[in-house]
Amino acid sequence: MSAGAHVLVFPFPAQGHLIPLLDLAHHLVIRGITITILVTPKNLPILNPLLSKNSTINTLVLPFPNYPSIPFGIENLKDLPPNIRLTSMIHALGELYQPLLSWFRSHPSPPVEIISDIFLGWTHRLACQLGVRRFVFSPSGAMALATMYSLWQEMPSAPKDQNELFSFSKIPRCPKYPWWQISTIYRSYMEGDPVSEFTKEGMQANIASWGLIVNSFTLLEGIYFEHLRKQLGHDRVWAVGPILPKKTIDMTPPERGGTSTVSMHDLKTWLDTCEDHKVVYVCYGSQVLLTKDQMEAVASGLEKSGVHFIWCVKQPSKEHVGEGYSMIPSGFEDRVAGRGLIIRGWAPQVWILSHRAVGAFLTHCGWNSILEGIVAGVPMLACPMGADQFVGATLLAEELKVAKRVCDGANVVSKSANLARTLMESVSDQSRVEKERAKELRMAVLDAIKEDGSSDKNLTAFVKHVVGLGSEIDKG
Numbered sequence: 510m511s512a513g514a515h516v517l518v519f520p521f522p523a524q525g526h527l528i529p530l531l532d533l534a535h536h537l538v539i540r541g542i543t544i545t546i547l548v549t550p551k552n553l554p555i556l557n558p559l560l561s562k563n564s565t566i567n568t569l570v571l572p573f574p575n576y577p578s579i580p581f582g583i584e585n586l587k588d589l590p591p592n593i594r595l596t597s598m599i600h601a602l603g604e605l606y607q608p609l610l611s612w613f614r615s616h617p618s619p620p621v622e623i624i625s626d627i628f629l630g631w632t633h634r635l636a637c638q639l640g641v642r643r644f645v646f647s648p649s650g651a652m653a654l655a656t657m658y659s660l661w662q663e664m665p666s667a668p669k670d671q672n673e674l675f676s677f678s679k680i681p682r683c684p685k686y687p688w689w690q691i692s693t694i695y696r697s698y699m700e701g702d703p704v705s706e707f708t709k710e711g712m713q714a715n716i717a718s719w720g721l722i723v724n725s726f727t728l729l730e731g732i733y734f735e736h737l738r739k740q741l742g743h744d745r746v747w748a749v750g751p752i753l754p755k756k757t758i759d760m761t762p763p764e765r766g767g768t769s770t771v772s773m774h775d776l777k778t779w780l781d782t783c784e785d786h787k788v789v790y791v792c793y794g795s796q797v798l799l800t801k802d803q804m805e806a807v808a809s810g811l812e813k814s815g816v817h818f819i820w821c822v823k824q825p826s827k828e829h830v831g832e833g834y835s836m837i838p839s840g841f842e843d844r845v846a847g848r849g850l851i852i853r854g855w856a857p858q859v860w861i862l863s864h865r866a867v868g869a870f871l872t873h874c875g876w877n878s879i880l881e882g883i884v885a886g887v888p889m890l891a892c893p894m895g896a897d898q899f900v901g902a903t904l905l906a907e908e909l910k911v912a913k914r915v916c917d918g919a920n921v922v923s924k925s926a927n928l929a930r931t932l933m934e935s936v937s938d939q940s941r942v943e944k945e946r947a948k949e950l951r952m953a954v955l956d957a958i959k960e961d962g963s964s965d966k967n968l969t970a971f972v973k974h975v976v977g978l979g980s981e982i983d984k985g
């Protein structure tokens with residue numbers, strides 16, 4: 510397309526952030542952009558499926574910085590011990606500033622733009638120093654991003670009562686949340702603390718960056734995109750989602766984001782025996798581990814409901830095992846044999862959701878899961894636990910009416926009888942409204958990502974913009 514359109518893609522090392530940015534990189538390569546992807550060594554295998562399809566993608570592997578509170582060898586959020594905060598990972602990666610600067614300076618034909626994750630705000634400062642442009646990649650939706658930007662711009666103080674409602678009065682429809690549901694990173698901010706100050710600087714640098722790419726689509730969050738453009742004071746905001754692997758909406762390779770821990774053959778054979786739209790898929794994303802009590806409540810709810818289900822249970826780390834996280838109650842698997850399938854570890858989620866047998870998705874409302882549920886056209890059961898998930902749940906249940914809200918909060922243990930009833934209803938006629946809405950939304954999303962749909966056009970516009978900037982820089 511253009512010599513000079515060489516872009517550095519820098520994902521944050523957490524599956525929910527890496528997966529969509531790698532998918533975006535794939536789309537950009539297909540459109541002629543030269544890509545270099547920056548990862549640390551332990552995250553390199555996640556790139557394999559992409560690299561095997563695209564020999565033209567370059568990688569830049571920089572050692573993970575030594576950081577006092579992060580144990581040696583841990584380079585991905587999913588492996589962080591329970592007592593270490595996400596902001597430590599954000600801070601640790603900031604140490605890549607100098608190595609990255611040196612790499613740019615010694616490269617014969619360095620990138621002319623940087624696309625980096627929202628948790629890598631410091632790359633804005635680096636881009637300014639290098640005289641290149643930085644684009645923020647948001648793996649969260651526009652509504653969640655608007656709330657996050659508003660918090661870091663206005664820096665409101667915490668109320669005495671964590672249950673007090675906080676209103677985002679400048680955001681359309683004035684969303685309100687109890688304070689405890691507000692962004693965890695923002696709530697953990699402590700003035701003067703170096704990690705907090707670094708996080709704040711990064712968030713504010715996002716707002717000052719040249720452009721913004723959001724994994725969402727106009728029809729889903731149009732008013733929030735309009736708001737973001739006003740909030741940022743420019744139009745360089747591209748709604749390009751849902752970013753999914755090219756031409757694999759129906760048959761995603763199982764290794765996307767991780768290697769499936771279940772044989773595809775067994776999975777397919779099992780799902781093929783189930784009736785249409787009767788299986789509930791249960792998954793809490795790539796980060797969340799359920800406590801022992803939560804595991805028991807979910808198991809008991811599934812057992813009492815009588816529904817067919819697939820339950821993806823994340824593998825606990827050493828530290829988590831001791832505390833009973835992710836422990837499947839004894840005898841449960843035998844009692845549900847035949848109608849329930851448990852996947853320990855990584856499930857091929859997009860593939861499962863697209864199977865005709867799946868009729869509902871019990872989700873923690875991570876933004877990728879929300880988009881994947883919408884693409885699959887399945888109604889959802891919302892169990893937001895933290896981060897941006899309360900915003901996602903509000904959008905799904907209250908605005909889009911495609912989900913029922915089941916429970917709220919990281920430590921909440923659902924009543925198994927209530928959960929059982931909700932699960933049963935989700936695959937029965939009682940969920941007619943959500944099922945209809947899910948079908949409509951699926952049509953809307955397919956419209957957005959088809960050739961010349963809104964997201965496809967935005968991606969083309971973004972590529973043109975990037976190429977234009979590249980040639981400006983070439984001319985000096």
Ligand SMILES: O=c1ccn([C@@H]2O[C@H](COP(=O)(O)OP(=O)(O)O[C@H]3O[C@H](CO)[C@@H](O)[C@H](O)[C@H]3O)[C@@H](O)[C@H]2O)c(=O)[nH]1
Pocket residue numbers: 524525526528648649765766792793794795796797821854855856857858859874875876877878879881895896897898
């Ligand atoms: O067994 C699994 C588990 C997850 N996934 C995939 O992993 C991604 C998970 O992303 P998401 O649903 O967004 O959840 P998290 O992993 O929890 O993502 C983090 O990042 C998201 C994007 O910023 C936020 O919306 C979430 O709140 C935050 O927890 C999705 O693509 C899933 O398809 C699998 O394929 N198999």
